Amino acid sequence: MEGMKPVAGMVVVQFAFAGVNIFYKLAVCDGMDMRILVAYRYLFASAVLAPLAYFVERKKRTKLTWRVMLLSFVCGLCGGSLAQNLYISGMKLTSATFASAMTNLIPAITFVLAVLFRYEGLAIGTVPGQAKLAGTLLGVGGAMLLTFYKGAQVTLWPPTHVNLAAQLAAHHHSSSSSQPRLATSEEPNRAMGSLLCTGGCFFYALWLILQARLCREYPFHYSTTALMCLMSALQSALFALCFDRDPAQWSLAFDVRLLAAVYTGVLASGVMLVVLAWCVKRRGPLFASVFNPMMLVVVAVLSSLLLGEDLHLGSVLGAVLIVMGLYAVLWGKDREAASTDHGKVTAAGEVPHIDVIVHRHLPPPPPPSPQQQHQQSPPAAAITR
Template sequence: MKLAKICNIIHGLKPVLLMVAVQTAFAGVNVLYKLAANDGMVLPILVAYRFLFSTAFIVPLALLMERKKRPKLTWMILLQAFCCGLFGGSLAQNFYAKALSLTSATFAAATTNLIPAITFLLAVCFGMEKLGWKTCPGVAKITGTALGVGGAMLLTFYKGVDLHLWKTNVDLLNGQHHTSNVQYSSNRVMGSLLAIGSCISYSMWLIIQTNMVKTYPCPYSVTALTSCMGAVQAVVFGLCTERHWGDWKLGWNVRLLTVAYSGMLASGLMFTFITWCVQMRGPLFVSAFTPLMLVLVALAGSLVLNESLNLGSLLGSVIVIAGLYLVLWGKSKDAKRLSKLTTSESSKDVNVVSNTIADTMTPKIASMACTSSSANVDERNELPVKSSCEKHDEPEIAEEV
């Protein structure tokens, strides 16, 4: 019994565990992005290679895993896949890369914390979520989203005193700060708009994907289609902007490691996890875990990049986790309420059907009863007639004899 309870608990926590794994993988992508940019790799080329590696990894997996249950591919699904590849792939990533060049890495990373709020507003506009101002789950979701954004902003912009909790003496950057391909500009307004556009694109991807998995409930195939579309778009954009063929060469170095990791793991397997969670819990649930990435990046930076962990990172992490807990609590209450409504509606439908069947069968049963009773009466009437005839026949036969 205890093992069964543990299995049920783990099954209920599966979406949460999957999203923690997703944000952990995305934190690794950020660390590798820093290493690749330090090596001089152009970010649009990195994005193109990322989706090429993702397509090469996830397409055979989708053909193998979902070969028997894949529904028919329609033009509408292809259009949704094109939009998913655009908003969740090439557009979001290239907007983010351009915002890095026009502003700073700190500001671009901080804007990603707007994704939960933007996703919540879009989900409300498209009828996927309800505000619920007067309900506890609704207030919890709104408050948790605000706390997540606020905690991530605090983690990004407020430093405070350094906290020397551990010392690993590991610095993968080797003290180098090579920024030859990151040109900072005074046009911060355009950079800010591009960073916000990247967040809107990511949120739109979650909304479109929610509608796509309803008609095409195959997570591997959805990720494969998204990766294919994103690869075509990113390669076309990369060829149009970066025509120096020497920048496209990959060697056995950190560039190959970055595109392989971000393509096969982050954009291949982790996008599939995101599709699962969107299908099970909706877009707001997925976006609520976005600020958790900054917490993991801060921890990873202090461990392998020799970056100091400060008071702002600690306080922001606590606030982010508190906001995430509130959002998850509100979503769980909404799920329980919907399950109760579904159960009550199904029981009502069963009662209506049973009453209808009873009303339909009652006249038939009554008619059958009348028929059987009349048949019994006829049999009862025939038996005496038969016996009386037999009695009258016996004397006649005796007289003849």
């Protein structure tokens, strides 16, 4: 059960991040600028995590150093402002489907970076190493199949006839003459959009590596997450102000914009980042990244139930490959842990056999007699010399 806690934590994280994608789409249909939503996301996260970190860890927290502050700034830049804004910019130049597919490169990029930074061993000649590599490729392939291949329509449950995105878009068009800015503000450019999305995936994977380093330097999850969110909030707010200073875009009312900002900030970037940092510290950055394709499975189900999207055969087949890939990586890491930890129970459930060898020592010889000592003593000339 202790080993299953990081697995359960990462499953909960992916469910929460799937909800972020749903709220992103609802906020876009309401005409909100996504750069502003990213800024609000980390502002709300900082407002929640800062007092929580102060009261929970004030007695055991050590003094902050400039090294920890610098690592927090870089983590906020890579995993927060850069990764999110590059993803949004790439989605503007391509499509939401293409950008979602590009995020499945994160496990492969994280695997390469983890090997380069020596957080993971390649060990391609061993069975656990081959299982980790095959599982990573299976997860990426399943996510690509889920995104790009539709196939026949599959009906797993009766249609709900609920389409929140269409309702919000109709309400926005009727109340305002402005069009949503996400899809129509720039001309499509697949090459540049692919480059931007790949950059976002690279910085997110780099953030997972840096997060593992930050947890070693300063092992206080609430404090490090609060610092990272504060850095991301300042960076994202400055970036959004450079492009949009319209007060109407920055105003929040009791609508889907406020709900999206609260959900993405408090739950996704607040509570879930604490859980994610804990999982990275316990099992490593590769373990956290291989769960990323699971988000697409949850998004496909929620989109079918809430956004009126159809579920196709490609989604089902992709989900099967993703689950197989996750199991292969987890099995490989468990076998590695079992082989390196000789004091624990092996993967087969057997207690390791220990051979105890007892050596019989001969009794000590009797002390020499005075005559033997006189014979063994060196001559006087040798002592003088």
